Structure formats: C-alpha cells, structure tokens
Amino acid sequence: xxxxxxxxxxxxxxxxxxxxxxxxxxxxxxxxxxxxxxxxxxxxxxxxxxxxxxxxxxxxxxxxxxxxxxxxxxxxxxxxxxxxxxxxxxxxxxxxxxxxxxxxxxxxxxxxxxxxxxxxxxxxxxxxxxxxxxxxxxxxxxxxxxxxxxxxxxxxxxxxxxxxxxxxxxxxxxxxxxxxxxxxxxxxxxxxxxxxxxxxxxxxxxxxxxxxxxxxxxxxxxxxxxxxxxxxxxxxxxxxxxxxxxxxxxx
Amino acid sequence: xxxxxxxxxxxxxxxxxxxxxxxxxxxxxxxxxxxxxxxxxxxxxxxxxxxxxxxxxxxxxxxxxxxxxxxxxxxxxxxxxxxxxxxxxxxxxxxxxxxxxxxxxxxxxxxxxxxxxxxxxxxxxx
Numbered sequence: 542x543x544x545x546x547x548x549x550x551x552x553x554x555x556x557x558x559x560x561x562x563x564x565x566x567x568x569x570x571x572x573x574x575x576x577x578x579x580x581x582x583x584x585x586x587x588x589x590x591x592x593x594x595x596x597x598x599x600x601x602x603x604x605x606x607x608x609x610x611x612x613x614x615x616x617x618x619x620x621x622x623x624x625x626x627x628x629x630x631x632x633x634x635x636x637x638x639x640x641x642x643x644x645x646x647x648x649x650x651x652x653x654x655x656x657x658x659x660x661x662x663x664x665x666x667x668x669x670x671x672x673x674x675x676x677x678x679x680x681x682x683x684x685x686x687x688x689x690x691x692x693x694x695x696x697x698x699x700x701x702x703x704x705x706x707x708x709x710x711x712x713x714x715x716x717x718x719x720x721x722x723x724x725x726x727x728x729x730x731x732x733x734x735x736x737x738x739x740x741x742x743x744x745x746x747x748x749x750x751x752x753x754x755x756x757x758x759x760x761x762x763x764x765x766x767x768x769x770x771x772x773x774x775x776x777x778x779x780x781x782x783x784x785x786x787x788x789x790x791x792x
Numbered sequence: 793x794x795x796x797x798x799x800x801x802x803x804x805x806x807x808x809x810x811x812x813x814x815x816x817x818x819x820x821x822x823x824x825x826x827x828x829x830x831x832x833x834x835x836x837x838x839x840x841x842x843x844x845x846x847x848x849x850x851x852x853x854x855x856x857x858x859x860x861x862x863x864x865x866x867x868x869x870x871x872x873x874x875x876x877x878x879x880x881x882x883x884x885x886x887x888x889x890x891x892x893x894x895x896x897x898x899x900x901x902x903x904x905x906x907x908x909x910x911x912x913x914x915x916x917x918x
Contacts, residue, residue, distance in 0.1 A: 573806075574886050693874065697832070731808040731882035734873050738887060742870040746833075 549736035550578035550762030553724025567730050568602050574735040580609040608633040617643045640667045649675035660688035660726040670713050677717045681764050686724035693732050708747050718753045722761045797862040800897040802889045804855045808882040816851040829871040
C-alpha cells in the first residue's frame with residue numbers, strides 16, 4: 542500500500558538574534574520532529590536580510606521554507622503606514638500581532654494581511670468574537686494563527702488559566718475550522734513539539750474532533766501556501782483586486 | 793473479565809543544549825516523569841486507566857517502546873508534550889509510530905534502525 546506523505550506546517554518559526562549555525566540547528570530540529578513546511582518569521586523593522594536568509598536555509602536543508610513578515614503595532618495609524626510598502630514583499634505572508642482592537646478589526650477586513658496572530662497570551666486576550674466573525678467571512682484566504690507555547694512555558698494553575706483562555710477562543714473559532722492555522726512561535730528550541738503530538742493534545746485537552754485538528758495543520762496551511770505562490774504570478778486575481786507589477790524604465 | 797486492548801508507542805527523545813551528548817538516562821526516570829505529568833494534567837482518575845509499561849529502551853539510539861491502554865493513548869502522547877525537563881536536562885519527545893501488537897512494532901523498529909543508521913543516528917546535537 543502506498544502511503545502518502547503528510548504535510549505538516551508551522552507558520553511561525555522565530556529566529557530573532559540567532560547565529561546562522563543556531564538557525565540551521567533549529568530548522569534541523571523542526572525537520573526531525575516532523576514538519577515539512579515552515580514559515581520563518583521576520584520583524585517588519587529588519588526585513589532587508591530576509592530573502593538572503595531564506596535562500597541560505599533552502600540551500601542547506603531540504604524543507605519547504607517560506608517567509609513571513611510579522612507586524613507589531615499599537616495603533617491603527619502606525620499599521621496603515623507599515624502596510625503602505627508591503628506590496629514589495631508579495632512572496633511573504635503578512636501577519637499582524639496587536640492588542641489594539643481597531644487594528645484587529647481593520648486587519649480582518651484588509652486583504653493585504655493574511656494572518657492575524659494570537660500566539661502569545663497577551664494577544665489572545667484581546668481577540669473578540671467580532672474579529673473572528675469578520676475573518677470567517679473571508680475563510681480560506683485569511684487565517685488566525687494560534688499556539689500552545691504559552692501553555693508549554695507555564696506550570697500548574699497558570700497553565701490551567703491559559704487552557705481556559707485557549708478553550709474559549711477555540712470554541713468560537715472552530716465553528717469554521719478553515720480559518721485556523723498553527724504557529725508554534727517557539728523561541729526556546731527545547732519547547733519545539735511535533736505536529737502529531739500537538740494535534741493529539743488539542744484533541745484531548747479541548748475536546749475538538751480529531752479531523753478538525755488535523756485540518757488545522759494540513760489543509761488550511763496548504764491554502765495559505767497556495768495563496769502565496771499564486772500571488773507571485775502576474776495573472777493573479779482576487780475577487781476585486783489585481784496586482785500590477787511596477788513598470789521599470791518607462792520614462 | 794474482559795481484556796482491554798493495548799497500544800505500543802515508539803518514542804524517540806533528544807536532550808537539548810547539553811555539551812555532553814553521550815549522557816544516558818534510566819527508564820525509571822522517564823516513566824516517573826510521564827506519571828507526574830499525566831496526574832498533573834488529567835488527574836488520578838484518568839491516570840489509573842493508562843497502565844503504562846516501558847517494554848524496550850535503548851540509550852544509544854534514544855528510543856523506547858511504551859505500552860498503554862487503547863483508550864488512553866492520547867493522554868499518554870499529550871503528557872509527553874508537556875514534559876520539559878528530565879533531571880534538569882531539557883528534553884524533547886517525538887512519537888514515531890503506534891501499533892496494536894508488540895510483534896508489529898518490533899518489525900517496524902528494525903526498519904527505523906536501518907534508517908537511523910544510514911542517517912548517522914541524528915543530525916542534530918544532543
């Protein structure tokens with residue numbers, strides 16, 4: 542019997558302030574533990590070297606590596622400024638992590654932002670059913686990224702509190718499971734956990750059906766990858782938008 | 793009395809951020825750590841159903857085969873996720889395969905051992 546190789550994706554690999562050797566070790570660890578697709582997260586402020594780092598990793602490790610630009614912001618005005626120049630990075634996924642509810646509502650409607658990130662506990666607290674509902678209207682093109690990392694970092698009653706917050710969030714979001722993706726966001730490599738283990742832990746702790754949990758890791762992230770690959774083609778259309786390349790040396 | 797069906801889980805582990813990569817750990821410490829997290833996470837009422845037993849443990853290749861009941865397989869894997877340290881050493885567990893019989897898992901293990909030998913055990917440090 543031919544077994545199909547399953548594709549698991551982690552959409553938030555953090556490599557801030559790591560040397561090249563450490564980055565490669567970390568990516569090797571992701572490979573060992575069972576991931577096939579990785580989104581490497583870069584801060585908006587230092588995206589100059591992003592393409593070089595991704596091509597360097599691709600040359601040394603046989604994994605599907607993609608880039609992701611993470612925007613942190615406190616207010617809507619700042620977000621709008623940052624989004625102005627984002628068209629140059631069409632081959633990257635764009636994600637937003639914010640505590641500001643106005644920015645969240647704006648991001649849920651704006652087609653430039655692909656992912657709303659609630660990986661950390663502080664961001665998870667701020668997300669509302671309204672934002673989730675808006676994202677659901679654009680299911681399969683816009684995603685919410687969550688993580689178990691804050692539960693992994695804590696112990697005992699703190700962990701139970703985080704489980705409760707995550708449980709409430711998942712209860713809202715899982716009604717349309719097409720919007721959820723998993724972003725590990727493990728700064729400490731010792732906290733990296735495999736996709737299958739995470740699937741089973743979400744299933745046991747939050748009582749979410751197993752097929753829906755698997756969908757978060759496989760189908761939804763594949764939709765995101767397809768979107769980013771298609772976006773770089775000149776003939777790419779969304780429902781209302783068309784990306785047009787800048788014409789160089791026209792004048 | 794009705795027999796309960798059992799599952800055999802092949803688990804690989806890896807110590808992280810240590811200079812001495814040849815460190816070896818006793819299987820009693822592993823099973824104690826699993827019991828601790830199991831009771832912390834799910835309580836004693838759920839933990840008693842597991843019936844954990846380490847069937848095989850190899851310190852060179854850093855794998856073990858653990859037996860548990862059919863129903864509590866997911867509890868076991870979840871508790872492996874939440875084990876962060878063994879004897880103050882950061883550790884990562886990776887479940888490779890689950891089967892219903894010991895014969896099947898030992899057959900699979902031979903294939904995996906050949907694969908690990910060809911890869912040079914593990915590429916990562918630890």
